[in-house]
Amino acid sequence: MAPDVTRALELIDAAHKEDPNVVNINGERIPYELHYAQKMTNFLDLHTPGADPLVATAARAQHFRRWEIPRDTYPRTKAGYFAWRTFLKKRQAEQVKEICLDCSYSEEEASKVAALIAKEDLKKGEGKGDADAQVIEDVACLVFLDDQFDEFEKGHDEEKIISILQKTWVKMGARGQELALNMDLSGRAKELVGKALAG
Template sequence: MPDDKYSAALKLIDEAHAQDPKKIEVNGKEQPYELHYSQKMSSYLEKRSPNAPDTLRLAIRAQHFRRWEIPRDSYPMTKIGYHAWRTYLKKRQADMASHICLDCGYSEDDAKRVAHLIRKEDLKKDEDTQTLEDVACLVFLDDQFEEFEQQHDEDKIVKILQKTWGKMSGRGHELALEIPMSERCKSLVGKALAGG
């Protein structure tokens, strides 16, 4: 059973997500996008690692913490600009989430661990960081891929899918292949896995 500090931290994270001005419709109800996204992240974590520690659960939930406050177009619309934006976001989100952990009674080590995970440090070496990456990739494939693939040409989509697949673990791949997709999306995934 989650303890009080976990529940308190989760509540603060979700209250921030609920302020996202971008809304989407989920099962006929309007919901702030980042609240929806973070709940999807937690739901995939349950499938990927049901016994995950609090630090990973909180990092997963806060992975996009207050992301809407720094829009993509606040950085140059180039590849370098995109990477600079992502790097800044990871650091900012990690710092804010670690402060929430401290305020809710977590130790400095636990708060640092949450920040470490949100920054995705030691990917491929740190099992929890790998789990977070798997979960982020699964949510992309389940929740964003269909809309994303309509905005880009096929070659670009196949390359992005190959890159996404390369970031994931074997367990991540298994879960990805269980995601219900349109025939078009399935065929793009098939192409990517067959080498383009």
């Protein structure tokens, strides 16, 4: 039986709609995680048109119920941040795998989606890890630059931001980097990206 991808995406979006954090997009108030998920799908379509349904499912569910475990539930340290991220990825993967199994994904297919969400097979550099994992990583980086960067950079000094951009850049594959260079970024973002790539 083929996986019911449409149903899985509906269930994933239904969870996103429960996010109490709201953003205003073109005059419409939208739960943030639904907005984020839509951005992930849009950039996936741009990055890899006609992407595999398992990749599309994982992209849509990247931040599944993330708001339920706020960053402040872990210490405000580097170790605390990584512990939070690790717990979230595992939790999100497990929850979305259950949705997939309920939507006629095989055990292998559901496990693949979970692995992509948990970023289990991602390694630095294109071609060295799972190609689908690299696609998801590229798309997440593009959404960060497009949707989160301007607000994020206001809370950090320039040296820190440039370091983050450099780390983001090396995590991306060639296709992701190509799209990033052609993004319609703010003037400040373009300036910082330029400094990061020149460094």
